[in-house]
Amino acid sequence: xNYHWNWKIFWDLTPEGSGxxxxxxxxxxxxxxxTALAAWVIALALGAVIGVxxxxxxxxxxxxCNGYVELFRNIPLLVQMxxxxxxxxxxxxKHLGDAIxxxxxxxxxxxxxxxxxxxxxxxxxxxxxxxxxxALPRGQRMAGTALGLTLPQTYRYVILPMTFRxxxxxxxxxxxxxxxxxxxxxxxxxxxxxxxxRAMQEFSFQVFEAFTGATVLYILTNIVVIYGMRWVERRxxxxxxxxxxxxxxxH
Amino acid sequence: MAMIEIKDVSKxxxxxxxxxxxxxxxxxxxxxxxxxxxxxxxxxLIKTVNALEPVQKGDIFVDGVKVNDPKTNLPKLxxxxxxxxxxxxxxxHLTVRQNLSLAQTLVLGRAQREAxxxxxxYLDRVGLASHKDKFPGQLSGGQQQRxxxxxxxxxxxxxxxxxxxxxxxxxxxxxxxxxxxxxxATEGMTMMVVTHEMGFANRxxxxxxFMDAGHIVEDAPKAEFFGKPRSERAQQFLAKILHH
Numbered sequence: 001x002n003y004h005w006n007w008k009i010f011w012d013l014t015p016e017g018s019g020x021x022x023x024x025x026x027x028x029x030x031x032x033x034x035t036a037l038a039a040w041v042i043a044l045a046l047g048a049v050i051g052v053x054x055x056x057x058x059x060x061x062x063x064x065c066n067g068y069v070e071l072f073r074n075i076p077l078l079v080q081m082x083x084x085x086x087x088x089x090x091x092x093x094k095h096l097g098d099a100i101x102x103x104x105x106x107x108x109x110x111x112x113x114x115x116x117x118x119x120x121x122x123x124x125x126x127x128x129x130x131x132x133x134x135a136l137p138r139g140q141r142m143a144g145t146a147l148g149l150t151l152p153q154t155y156r157y158v159i160l161p162m163t164f165r166x167x168x169x170x171x172x173x174x175x176x177x178x179x180x181x182x183x184x185x186x187x188x189x190x191x192x193x194x195x196x197x198r199a200m201q202e203f204s205f206q207v208f209e210a211f212t213g214a215t216v217l218y219i220l221t222n223i224v225v226i227y228g229m230r231w232v233e234r235r236x237x238x239x240x241x242x243x244x245x246x247x248x249x250x251h
Numbered sequence: 252m253a254m255i256e257i258k259d260v261s262k263x264x265x266x267x268x269x270x271x272x273x274x275x276x277x278x279x280x281x282x283x284x285x286x287x288x289x290x291x292x293x294x295x296l297i298k299t300v301n302a303l304e305p306v307q308k309g310d311i312f313v314d315g316v317k318v319n320d321p322k323t324n325l326p327k328l329x330x331x332x333x334x335x336x337x338x339x340x341x342x343x344h345l346t347v348r349q350n351l352s353l354a355q356t357l358v359l360g361r362a363q364r365e366a367x368x369x370x371x372x373y374l375d376r377v378g379l380a381s382h383k384d385k386f387p388g389q390l391s392g393g394q395q396q397r398x399x400x401x402x403x404x405x406x407x408x409x410x411x412x413x414x415x416x417x418x419x420x421x422x423x424x425x426x427x428x429x430x431x432x433x434x435x436a437t438e439g440m441t442m443m444v445v446t447h448e449m450g451f452a453n454r455x456x457x458x459x460x461f462m463d464a465g466h467i468v469e470d471a472p473k474a475e476f477f478g479k480p481r482s483e484r485a486q487q488f489l490a491k492i493l494h495h
Contacts, residue, residue: 142303143340147354147406148330157353161344240388241343 009206010213021200022213028196029217031106035113035182035192040175042118047125052155054130065126072123077184080120084112085188106190113185121178128170132163165236172229176222193217252315254279254410254441255300260309262295269295270306271465277410282442284452287462288488293445294337296462297412300443301332314409330358333403333411337418339395341387347374347398348383351405359406366405373401377431393424397431410441417448449492453477461485 010022018024050068053061072080089097101108136159144154164171186195197214201207253276262270269292277283285293298304299311302318302325311318316328341350351370355361361369374380377397379390387395396416403411413432417425429451436442436455446452452459452473459476461469461484469476469485480486 137338137340139336139338139340140342142298143334143336143342145326146301146303146329146332146334146336147402148326148328148358149354150326153357157357158342162342165344238344238388239386240390241386 003208005208006206007209009200009204009209012204014200015203021204021210024196024200025193025210025213025217028191028193028214029221031110031190031196032179032182032192032194033221035110035117035185035190036179038114039117039121039182040178042114043121043125043174043178046118046122048129048160050122050126051129051133052160054126055133056151069123069126072120073127077116077120077181078187081113081116081184081188084116085109088112109185109189113182113188113190117178117181117185120181121174124174124177125171128167128174129163132167133159135166136162165238168229168233168236172226175225175229179221179225180218253277253312254281254314255443256310256312257296257300258310258312260296260299260306260311262292262299262304262306262308269465270299273309273462273465273467275460275467275470277441277443279441280439281457282436282440282444282455283458283460284456285443285445285460285462286447286449286452286488287468290464291462292465293460293462294414297414297443297445300412301329301334303334326358330354330406331409333406333408335396335399335403335411335413335416337415339387339392339399339419341395341399341402343387346384346386347379347390350387350398351402354402355405370401370405373404374398376404377401378427391424392420393427396420396424396428400428400431400435404435410443411435413442413444413446415445415447417446447492449477449489461488463488 010025011020013019014021014024050065054065054069056062075083089100091097092100100111103111140158140162141154144158145151149157182190182192183194185192186198191199193214197210200213201210204210255277257273257275260270260273261268273292273296275283285297287293295304299306300313300318302311306319309319313328313332317323318325318328341347342353345353348367348370351374352361352363352366355366355369356363359366371380371383374383377400379394379397379401382390382394382398387398390398400416416432417428420428425448429448432442432444433451433455444451444456456473458470458472460467461476461480461482463484468482469480471480476485477489480489
């Protein structure tokens with residue numbers, strides 16, 4: 001292979017004059033994190049609500065939420081990204097659609113990307129939450145009810161604290177997924193880490209170095225997430241019940 | 252007026268009838284033991300009293316309040332009816348102290364300190380005061396069930412329902428739970444107890460109800476039930492569980 005390796009390229013200035021190539025990648029990483037974290041907040045909040053409603057004794061709510069989950073998990077993420085970016089503004093009332101299209105540069109891509117990732121992942125979180133709730137003994141709900149707790153109180157104080165402890169390991173996987181999936185946002189113009197690596201490759205022709213840099217940054221980020229979530233798991237472990245000590249599977 | 256009144260209650264799961272025209276009552280201060288083979292509907296019957304299981308026909312009253320009336324404030328009613336489950340159902344993520352105070356603060360609106368004091372008083376009565384900061388998973392089955400009884404008592408119930416409280420326990424732990432229940436009965440608590448512990452029934456119960464296939468087959472004072480049950484089915488049942 002006739003390839004001119006140049007690992008020092010990261011410290012070279014870009015032709016745009018905005019700093020070194022390393023700086024380009026780090027700015028990309030920042031946008032990856034900004035997209036993934038904002039979307040994660042939406043995914044957790046919506047996913048919890050939808051997951052709970054799927055187990056609540058209300059037929060219409062259960063049906064609506066089942067439809068929601070099937071909708072968002074059966075359409076490819078890339079297609080959803082295009083739908084949010086190209087199609088949604090056309091479907092909204094004209095003044096609203098125009099307002100979205102005329103947002104100043106990073107935001108016109110960033111906002112749809114966050115919404116898209118958030119909704120997409122919320123369907124997956126909802127599925128975890130539902131499974132977690134159904135994994136609890138039925139008697140727990142009965143015990144809360146028998147003590148006079150209302151249904152929302154039973155969920156808030158009895159069912160959900162246990163559910164989230166049970167589903168922390170799969171939630172960690174979803175968190176890692178949302179970081180990796182945020183790379184799809186480059187297709188609608190978010191200059192996140194993968195897009196930044198592509199820009200670096202196009203200007204410098206150092207394709208291996210550019211994507212090695214991106215790879216290392218993704219891996220480092222996800223290692224931080226994994227250790228962070230392990231710390232949360234240890235913090236929330238219940239003596240005599242579930243905890244890292246008896247957890248066997250990995251991620 | 253009876254504390255608990257069950258009148259012509261029938262219940263179906265789909266087309267399967269689990270309760271057929273059940274009628275009985277529990278007077279204030281009375282202890283009733285409900286027994287019968289598994290699948291006879293005794294657990295279902297006791298769960299209809301605080302509407303954990305809805306019924307399709309008949310009426311249930313607790314302290315004069317109709318349970319199966321859509322207008323009844325069920326959480327308020329349930330808060331006054333203590334319930335103890337076969338599998339304890341303590342909340343595993345809360346300490347013993349928090350288990351005891353949760354419903355007191357949320358449902359009865361008691362201040363945390365007041366709820367803690369009352370909870371710890373009942374915990375002391377079941378002999379577990381030193382375990383107040385442990386989690387349920389760190390206690391034995393018998394200890395968990397005693398905490399569950401203390402949790403129910405902390406709500407100042409007007410009556411107590413026990414759904415097979417010793418069935419999930421190792422033999423050596425059964426007595427510590429039965430002793431607490433017997434103590435409670437001596438103090439005049441109104442109790443409806445689903446159990447196979449015929450020794451307990453013989454010592455403590457005022458009346459024994461025998462159920463089979465969703466019917467109340469026998470509803471008799473203790474002496475009469477253990478002396479000579481009228482129904483053949485109850486005679487067979489007693490012969491089997493007393494001579495093993």
